[in-house]
Amino acid sequence: MPTVNHVVRRLAAVAVLSVWALPAQSDTLTQVRERGTIRIAIANEIPYGYADLSGEAKGAGPDVARHIAKALGIENIKWETASFSALIPGLKAGRFDMVAAEMAVLPQRCQQVLFSEPNTSYGEGLLVAQGNPKGLNSFEQFSQPGMKVAIMSGADQLEMLQALGVPEANMVTIANNADAISTVSTGRADAYAATSLTVTELAAKSDKVEQAADFSDPMIDGSPVRSWGAFTFAQGAESLQQAVNEALAAFKKTDEWQAILRNNGFSEADIEQSTQRTTQQLCS
Numbered sequence: 001m002p003t004v005n006h007v008v009r010r011l012a013a014v015a016v017l018s019v020w021a022l023p024a025q026s027d028t029l030t031q032v033r034e035r036g037t038i039r040i041a042i043a044n045e046i047p048y049g050y051a052d053l054s055g056e057a058k059g060a061g062p063d064v065a066r067h068i069a070k071a072l073g074i075e076n077i078k079w080e081t082a083s084f085s086a087l088i089p090g091l092k093a094g095r096f097d098m099v100a101a102e103m104a105v106l107p108q109r110c111q112q113v114l115f116s117e118p119n120t121s122y123g124e125g126l127l128v129a130q131g132n133p134k135g136l137n138s139f140e141q142f143s144q145p146g147m148k149v150a151i152m153s154g155a156d157q158l159e160m161l162q163a164l165g166v167p168e169a170n171m172v173t174i175a176n177n178a179d180a181i182s183t184v185s186t187g188r189a190d191a192y193a194a195t196s197l198t199v200t201e202l203a204a205k206s207d208k209v210e211q212a213a214d215f216s217d218p219m220i221d222g223s224p225v226r227s228w229g230a231f232t233f234a235q236g237a238e239s240l241q242q243a244v245n246e247a248l249a250a251f252k253k254t255d256e257w258q259a260i261l262r263n264n265g266f267s268e269a270d271i272e273q274s275t276q277r278t279t280q281q282l283c284s
């Protein structure tokens with residue numbers, strides 16, 4: 001029969017193992033401030049958040065995040081680059097504290113991570129082969145047999161296309177935006193579905209593709225589709241989320257915030273729309 005001390009030691013060992021088995025928790029605001037560095041991830045997607053040739057983080061997300069970090073008294077930012085589909089898993093695993101990729105606030109994502117209030121708003125678009133040989137100008141067209149539309153892994157265009165009745169057999173998944181031009185120009189897909197800003201940026205890089213003209217916004221449940229992008233945090237990081245919200249609310253009242261969005265290609269309509277939804281509304 002085991003002694004009392006033996007039982008106590010076994011229970012203590014189980015308790016230690018249980019603690020180590022818990023998933024990693026995101027740093028709180030206090031911990032980030034004490035460290036003096038905040039780890040912010042981007043997905044290398046122009047103009048939302050990307051690294052230039054020198055490795056410097058650029059885009060709407062990073063440009064605003066720098067001002068927020070300064071307002072919060074955080075001296076250093078360690079930028080991390082990951083594929084878009086790895087951003088939420090990276091937050092949940094504790095590899096970074098915040099994501100500045102202008103990730104769209106969606107109910108299914110709200111179940112996994114925390115979002116700040118919206119920083120940006122943007123519409124949709126289609127990248128097609130030069131001359132647009134199939135006359136494509138809407139997501140709904142890909143519900144037809146034999147059509148192929150490319151989407152980026154982890155992007156919310158998947159849910160849009162599904163809601164429009166586009167079968168998965170008509171979708172081609174690519175790892176990142178950089179693969180979109182070759183995917184469309186070689187005929188692997190008839191078009192690439194992405195945000196209008198992404199499509200504009202890709203079309204400028206090659207004369208083999210172009211942005212579909214006269215594009216019609218997807219209509220889901222009677223409303224045109226528009227996305228609202230925000231900063232993202234792991235669940236459990238409410239103190240950091242709330243502090244970012246306070247700093248962001250103050251910064252969005254400045255001309256400098258508007259200039260950042262304009263310099264990154266956002267339209268006046270995009271800037272105006274960014275204040276028309278709250279995260280609570282978007283999550284529900």
